[in-house]
Amino acid sequence: MRSWLWLAALTACGHDPAHPGDAVADGATTDAAPLEAIHYVGRFDAQHRAAWPGSAVHTRFTGTDLMVELADTGTNWFEITVDGVALAPLVTHSGDRAYPIATGLAAGDHDLVLAKRTESFQGTVTFAGFPGATLVPTPRPTRLVEFIGDSITCGYGDLGVGPSCEFSPETESEPAAWGALAEQALGVPHVSIAYSGIGMVRDVAGTTMNVMPVKYLRTFADDASSTWDFSYTPDVIVIALGTNDFAGGDPGGAFVTAYVGFVQMLEAKFPAVKILVATSPMNGDPKLLGYLHDVAAQTDVTVVELAVQLAADGYGCDYHPSAVSHTRMAATIVPAIRAVTGW
DSSP: OOOOTTTOOOOSSOOOOSOTTOEEOSOOBOSSSBEESEEEESOOOTTOEEOSTTOEEEEEEESSOEEEEEEESSOOEEEEEETTEEOOOEEOOSEEEEEEEEOSOOSSEEEEEEEEOSOGGGOOEEEOOOTTOEEOOEEOOSOOEEEEESHHHHTTTTTSOOSSOOOOGGGOOGGGSHHHHHHHHHTOOEEEEEOTTOOSSOOTTSOOSSOHHHHTTBSSTTOTTOBOOOOSOOSEEEEEOOTTTTTTSOOTHHHHHHHHHHHHHHHHHOTTOEEEEEOBTTBOOHHHHHHHHHHHHHSSEEEEOOOOOOGGGOBOGGGOBOHHHHHHHHHHHHHHHHHHHOO
């Protein structure tokens, strides 16, 4: 769960002080950071639409109850956290609806995080506001970590008791995966650009079309016409790809070439960014680690070796990392991030 809301005020599509029709408490700016009443953490467009897993809305509100209005093109699951405590998840329905997300709270101010648990292919969601709520502006953060990955970073099956269970929206939770766990430890918001089955040069089925260098440029992963405007700037980028590239065997030098090109694109977009490239807990092939060192020899990245998951730690669905394995992954990446940033 995310309990650092006082820090989480990143807006990826401009700094909208509040949704029209919401009552907003007084507050404009501070010397440290501008104040915002609603914060969009992740890739949101100007209409406040989002699809990537982990996309989140943060706010502080005054009152005992809260509703949210969402328009969904499909059916998604959301984690609801109030004052650092996870409530029952929200399951949306196709169409535009208002959902009660908190009731019977103590009088006073409360911090809310509404985070998309499910992946892009479950549907694109439009955040339409908190009807009738009194919102309290909070400061925008000054740091951000971006995780780029595959089903592991999506949290595929991390809530399931595997390995025999198959994929289901109920057992997938990006807010329970290693990126979100790293966020909690660092006190720094994160964004996940992740998609199940994806690779750097080919996907799990061997297709070379919709790989990460292609989808990364999109606001919505499955909409080729949506072009991301790079309106947020991460301080750190963690790339964890390769599991699916190796699914059909050794991808060879093409993997290194694609990886180097992708890193160089990121460095051009974000000249001050620190980039870490990680191995996979689902792939113990030493060639993956070797290829990442080849990438590091040609770019300014730090290689992080993630331990291969252990049967003793259990599995999520389809042999994906369990909650214990995600905790171990976070415990490895957090000090690596601290080492390159000094945080």
